[in-house]
Amino acid sequence: EAGVTQSPTxxxxxxxxxxxxxxxxxxxxxxxxxxxxxxxxxxQFLLWYDEGEERNRGNFPPRFSGRQFPNYSSELNxxxxxxxxxxxxxxxxxxRGTPDSYEQYFGPGTRLTVT
Amino acid sequence: xxxxxQSPQSMFIQEGEDVSMNCTSSSIFNTxxxxxxxxxxxxxxxxxxxxxxxxxxxxxxxxxFGITRKDSFLNISASIxxxxxxxxxxxxxxxxxxxxxxxxxxxxxxxx
Numbered sequence: 771e772a773g774v775t776q777s778p779t780x781x782x783x784x785x786x787x788x789x790x791x792x793x794x795x796x797x798x799x800x801x802x803x804x805x806x807x808x809x810x811x812x813x814q815f816l817l818w819y820d821e822g823e824e825r826n827r828g829n830f831p832p833r834f835s836g837r838q839f840p841n842y843s844s845e846l847n848x849x850x851x852x853x854x855x856x857x858x859x860x861x862x863x864x865x866r867g868t869p870d871s872y873e874q875y876f877g878p879g880t881r882l883t884v885t
Numbered sequence: 886x887x888x889x890x891q892s893p894q895s896m897f898i899q900e901g902e903d904v905s906m907n908c909t910s911s912s913i914f915n916t917x918x919x920x921x922x923x924x925x926x927x928x929x930x931x932x933x934x935x936x937x938x939x940x941x942x943x944x945x946x947x948x949x950f951g952i953t954r955k956d957s958f959l960n961i962s963a964s965i966x967x968x969x970x971x972x973x974x975x976x977x978x979x980x981x982x983x984x985x986x987x988x989x990x991x992x993x994x995x996x997x
Contacts, residue, residue, distance in 0.1 A: 874918070
């Protein structure tokens with residue numbers, strides 16, 4: 771069974787530009803989560819999508835946004851990039867409505883570098 | 886953002902030794918998860934815990950959901966070089982927001 775996939779692996783942008791990151795969940799999973807992991811730090815929750823809707827978001831400015839498509843894949847958009855947005859962006863997916871639905875499975879991440 | 890307190894922050898151990906790490910919070914949690922992250926990769930789920938007092942094993946790994954529901958422990962027995970990495974705990978508080986909170990991580994290095 772294929773795991774969570776993310777693209778691109780690496781992304782280099784300049785300050786002020788926009789970045790788009792993509793995620794495909796494990797087949798059958800309907801929930802997708804986005805996290806930011808700055809170098810050497812823990813994971814900060816960004817967004818949670820389920821069944822096409824945004825269910826929750828972390829303490830990030832509105833220039834971090836995203837969406838979930840009918841096939842449950844997801845996109846994270848970061849507008850007006852700032853240097854401190856440089857980080858590893860991780861996507862995770864999980865089932866919903868089952869006893870083990872809390873278990874999140876992560877993709878390999880997209881390394882975003884803002885210069 | 887909110888994070889769980891994880892200790893120790895880092896540790897160097899000899900191959901074959903046992904390792905213990907823990908995660909604490911001031912809030913009550915419904916679920917505890919333990920992950921391992923290798924450099925440049927996403928975290929891999931090791932163990933999930935759902936009930937206070939629950940003790941679950943996965944090979945050489947054993948994790949426990951604290952009775953107070955405010956902490957969790959992970960033990961690795963007979964460590965090997967491939968155990969190197971960063972171990973994160975994650976929890977879901979009882980507030981019901983379905984917002985996962987991650988620990989600060991324990992960086993483990995195993996000396997052969």
